[in-house]
Amino acid sequence: MNRFAGKSVIVTGGSKGIGAGCVRVFAAEGAHIGILDLDAAAGQTLADELNASGPGTVAVRKCDVSQPEDLKRAIDDFAAEFGRLDCLINNAGIHPPALSIEETSLELLDQVLRINFVSTFAGAKFAVPHLRKTQGTIINVSSMTAVLGQENSSAYAASKGAQLSLTKALALELGRDGIRVNAVLPSNVDTPLMREWAATLPDPESALKRVADLQVFGRMASPEEIGKVCLFLATDDSSFVTGQGIEVEGGSSLDY
Numbered sequence: 001m002n003r004f005a006g007k008s009v010i011v012t013g014g015s016k017g018i019g020a021g022c023v024r025v026f027a028a029e030g031a032h033i034g035i036l037d038l039d040a041a042a043g044q045t046l047a048d049e050l051n052a053s054g055p056g057t058v059a060v061r062k063c064d065v066s067q068p069e070d071l072k073r074a075i076d077d078f079a080a081e082f083g084r085l086d087c088l089i090n091n092a093g094i095h096p097p098a099l100s101i102e103e104t105s106l107e108l109l110d111q112v113l114r115i116n117f118v119s120t121f122a123g124a125k126f127a128v129p130h131l132r133k134t135q136g137t138i139i140n141v142s143s144m145t146a147v148l149g150q151e152n153s154s155a156y157a158a159s160k161g162a163q164l165s166l167t168k169a170l171a172l173e174l175g176r177d178g179i180r181v182n183a184v185l186p187s188n189v190d191t192p193l194m195r196e197w198a199a200t201l202p203d204p205e206s207a208l209k210r211v212a213d214l215q216v217f218g219r220m221a222s223p224e225e226i227g228k229v230c231l232f233l234a235t236d237d238s239s240f241v242t243g244q245g246i247e248v249e250g251g252s253s254l255d256y
Contacts, residue, residue, distance in 0.1 A: 002055060003235050005030030007134075008082035010075060012036045012065050012123060013092030015043035017191030018141055021223025022089055022230050027056030029231060034078035036063035036071070037092070065092045065119035066111075072126040085130035087234040090120040090163070091141040095193055097200035098152040109155045116159035117166070124170060128179065135178030137234050140167050141226070142183045144249050160185075164245050171243030180242040182233045187249035188212070190220040215250030 009026050013019040014035035026033050027050040035043040040062035047058035059081065063074040079085040093116045096108055124138050131138065145153060146160040167183040174181055188194065188211045198204040198211070212219050229248050232238050247253065 001028070002030040003231070003237075004086070005055070007086040008032040008034065008078070008084055009087040009089060009234065010034040010036060010078050010085065010127070011089045011091055012063070012071075012119065014089075015039045015046060015060075017193050018186065018189055018223045018226045019089070019091040020046055021225070021227035022091065023058060023227075024050065025224055025227035025231050026234075027054075027058055030055040032056065032082045033058045034074075034082070035060045036065065036074050036078075038062065038064055065123070066114040068118075068122045068126075071119060071122055075123065075126045075130070079127075079130040084134050085127060086134045086136040087139065088123055088127040088131065088136075089139045089141065089230055089234075090123045092116075092119055093141070093159075093193075095153070095156050095197050097197070099155075100152055101154050104155050112155040112159050113162070116156070117162040120163050121166060124166075124181075128174065128177075131174075131179050132177050138167075138170065138174075138179065138181040139230050139233050140164075140181070140183040141230075142167070142185045142245060144185050144187045144247060144253065146183075146185060146245070147247075148253060167245065168243045175242060180233075180238070182238070182241060182243070183245045184226060184229050184233070185245050185247045185249065186221060186226050187247075187252040188214060188220045189223060189226060191223060194220070214252040216252070216254065217250050219250075221248065221250060 015037040043060040142163040143160040145157040146164045170181040
């Protein structure tokens, strides 16, 4: 316990889903946590709950990660408020409805890339001056679609593949400053985003069961299970791990 006491972490898209799972895990370890999310109300509800129980503290900023100026301002504000920045978790993302490449407009592609990838690049860029002081970490929440693909999700899979490539390039570039950069590649996680995606299909419940059955455990991961992997990558427990895409996929790719 308290493995992140006295340290701070920023989680983009931290109000719900995997981001909220990360916030819960880091709060239990005594961290100062900054949530950046368009849904600041949901983030504040989560913050109020966790601040009441401790030991960590949670603050919230409304932020549109697709707008670089907004993202930079929020990162700088949190780093100043906390007096340091030890970890950035680039988690914010969207998953469009299932669409063929012919049905996917270039405008939608641009939106997916801006939110899923450009915000990851920009977040890292703006966090590096702060992380250099603490020899901190960057964790990019990618997806198993980065390495396996996903039918009728070409824009999403491409954005997640870009996150993984960026992770490896930044690990090389920033390693000399003592900054470690890794990615987490979940398979299927029971999040609001997953359920929104399923709702676009003809039979959502059947789709969710098929998704759950892809894992050898017959279930999806919880957001907190992904958060625990992010905690490992943010602490000295993973001090010799960088440039890696950690596949947190419940065995779903073993018989692919």
